[in-house]
Amino acid sequence: MLRSFLKAKIRDIKVTGAHLEYEGSITLDENFIEQAGILPYEEVQVLNIENGNRFNTYVIKGKRGSGIVELNGPAARMGVVGDRIMVLTFAYLAENEIAAHAPRVVSGNK
Numbered sequence: 001m002l003r004s005f006l007k008a009k010i011r012d013i014k015v016t017g018a019h020l021e022y023e024g025s026i027t028l029d030e031n032f033i034e035q036a037g038i039l040p041y042e043e044v045q046v047l048n049i050e051n052g053n054r055f056n057t058y059v060i061k062g063k064r065g066s067g068i069v070e071l072n073g074p075a076a077r078m079g080v081v082g083d084r085i086m087v088l089t090f091a092y093l094a095e096n097e098i099a100a101h102a103p104r105v106v107s108g109n110k
Contacts, residue, residue: 006103007091008036013108015083017070024073025057028087030064035106038089046075049084059087067108 010032017027026046028038038044040061047054057075062068071079079085093101 002092002094003098004090005093005098005101007089008038008104008106009089010036010038010087010106010108013069013085013087015069015071015079015081015085016067018076018080019070019072020074020076022072022076024075025060026075026087027060027062027068027070027072029062029066029068032069032087032106032108033059033061036087036089036104038087042089045088045090046071046078047086047088048079049086051079051083053078069108 010028013032026044038059041058043056043058045054045056055075055078062070069085
């Protein structure tokens with residue numbers, strides 16, 4: 001049996017842009033996704049601390065070191081510039097993998 005566990009969390013980041021006319025996703029600074037071990041186009045869950053919205057989308061790699069956090073397409077309706085958000089990913093683990101598992105937690109604060 002597989003169970004779902006937190007794989008990575010990027011916290012302490014703020015929305016820097018919102019672009020409605022796009023097919024949908026979240027663009028994140030390459031440093032954030034690299035530190036968290038998230039791959040481009042990987043599914044993520046986004047939690048908006050300001051308004052309680054939660055939604056799933058996928059990651060697009062943004063310019064390294066830019067601090068970019070952009071909500072695109074329908075996700076642009078889920079937050080505004082300045083909103084604090086968290087980005088989470090999950091992984092399915094077999095029973096024998098659980099004891100050794102530890103999620104990566106990345107803080108956007110520099």
